[in-house]
Amino acid sequence: MVIDAHQHFWNYDPVRDSWIDESMQVIRKDFLPKDLEPILKANGVDGCIAVQADQSEQETKFLLQCAEKNPFIKGVVGWLDLRANNVEERIDYFSKNKLFKGVRHIVQAESDPDFMLKPNFLNGIKALEQTGLVYDILIHQNQLEQAIALVNKCPKQQFILDHIAKPQISEGLNPIWEKNMRLLAAYNNVACKISGMVTETQDFKFQKNEFTAFLDVVVDAFGVDRLLYGSDWPVCLLASQYNEVLQIIDNYFKNFSEEDKFKIMGGNATKLYKLNNNKERN
Helix, strand or coil: CCEEEEECCECCCCCCCCCCCHHHHHHCCCECHHHHHHHHHHCCCCEEEEECCCCCHHHHHHHHHHHHHCCCEEEEEECCCCCCCCHHHHHHHHHCCCCEEEEEECHHHCCCCCHHHCHHHHHHHHHHHCCCCEEEECCCHHHHHHHHHHHHHCCCCCEEECHHHCCCHHHCCCHHHHHHHHHHHCCCCEEEEECCCCCCCHHHCCCHHHHHHHHHHHHHHHCHHHEEECCCECHHHHCCCHHHHHHHHHHHCCCCCHHHHHHHHHHHHHHHCCHHHCCCCC
């Protein structure tokens, strides 16, 4: 089964979605399951993981409703306040829904460099640890050291790094990014999504061979058992169509074994997000 492990849905709201600035006109509109389903089918993708784009429980409920009505959405990585005093209660509330697979916080937007290491946030990760839910790490490359420290403090929590930590692709391989990615990958409880690369480019323009050096690093560091394909649709549309994003990945892995490709293109997502635990749906 081919799984797109990272995409988003939203009903566009100019106030809530103010991160979609003037340079992003192409995604200043609604993107819903009815828009993605034919794209997945056309590209031979069997299902997807819907990931939060807004930090509210309302967003989490919206994504779960989408998943409940659309069987191709295999799971949801939502948001809840991991710093809240009642974090255990909120985790318990959402985890009753078998489609709730993990939590994400938009750490890349936090001004405090030590946000992930604050006691209240760590307390939330520790609470998550007890449930088997995943925590998706969304950071910029200059936050990798803090991510390494977080993972070091939470050895029992399953982490998945989004967008290979957003290196600046157009600037070429950054040795500090590479060093920190290898340090992070040394922790076996961390996986990595091969996603979000096309939009980490100058003016959203690129040559396909620009991604090769970055993919070489993540494959060597994480190995095929801890890598997941993700499109980052519809954000990817800023720079590329869905089929082009998929083609970059397909071309890179074309000479890998069928078993390895199966893992990266869906097997690892199925395992890490426990997609086989879903209740039967009509």
